[in-house]
Amino acid sequence: MIDTHSHLFAEEFADDLPQVIERAKAAGVRKVFMPNIDDTTIRELLEVCEAYKGFCYPMLGFHPTSVDGDYKARLMPMKKLLTEGHPYIAIGEVGMDLYWDKTYLKEQQAALDEQIHWALEYDLPLIIHCREAFPELFEVLSPYKNTNLSGIFHSFTGNAEEAEQLSDYPAFRIGINGVVTFKKSTLPETLKNVPLSKIVLETDSPYLAPVPNRGKRNETSYIKEVALKLAEIYGMSLAEIDAITTDNALKVFKMAK
Secondary structure, eight states: OEESSBOTTSGGGTTTHHHHHHHHHHTTOOEEEEOOOSTTSHHHHHHHHHHTTTTEEEOBOOOGGGOOTTHHHHHGGGGGGOOTTOOOOSEEEEEEEOSSOOTTHHHHHHHHHHHHHHHHHTTOOEEEEEESOHHHHHHHHGGGTTSSOOEEETTOOOOHHHHHHHTTOTTEEEEEOGGGGSTTOSHHHHHTTSOGGGEEEOOOBTSOOOTTSTTSOOOGGGHHHHHHHHHHHHTOOHHHHHHHHHHHHHHHTTOOO
């Protein structure tokens, strides 16, 4: 299995990261892809990826909740890190988040648009975060429908109509995490109309731990619970879910098996 979205560099793992990594490997995880938050987290991100080279892989991005009126002064210097030989496998995580407030809506859209240009310029997938902002997100994305833009709509929790809207971007996959296991989640019903070829696994650790660990710190090993739930939804074995979602992830990130 591949965890396509995990923040193992977060302070929540400072005391036991080696054990977290070992549990992930024991659960069958082969790779962990780690999205950056903003300019303040790059050092920690790269340190973990260096310590677990070949298992943890870094992305570079500026999260929408970090965007404020002065975002350009923090965002623009980050592009200089995308020089020849850089270690980043994607631009992320980026996107729109209007859950808390809409003060910086236009700034979030501008930051997303800028990072879309990075993804296209450097031929990297884009990892998109969207919370309470689907219409505003697609305002930015729609001009790029007929480009080579690819990536993942991370932590998808939308309805059937929103899933259908995502199909307008065939080079993108949908990231499914522990939310699919929640008792009141509508995702199992929504996914009945989404082919497994569009799905990748993720945890979003340390957040959104799946049942039976809901409410606890999430970690990459718990991705097995997500895979088991997908096996139930799609009527497949765990091994089949593993094989298909792994292949999907490798294609998005342009990696060989």
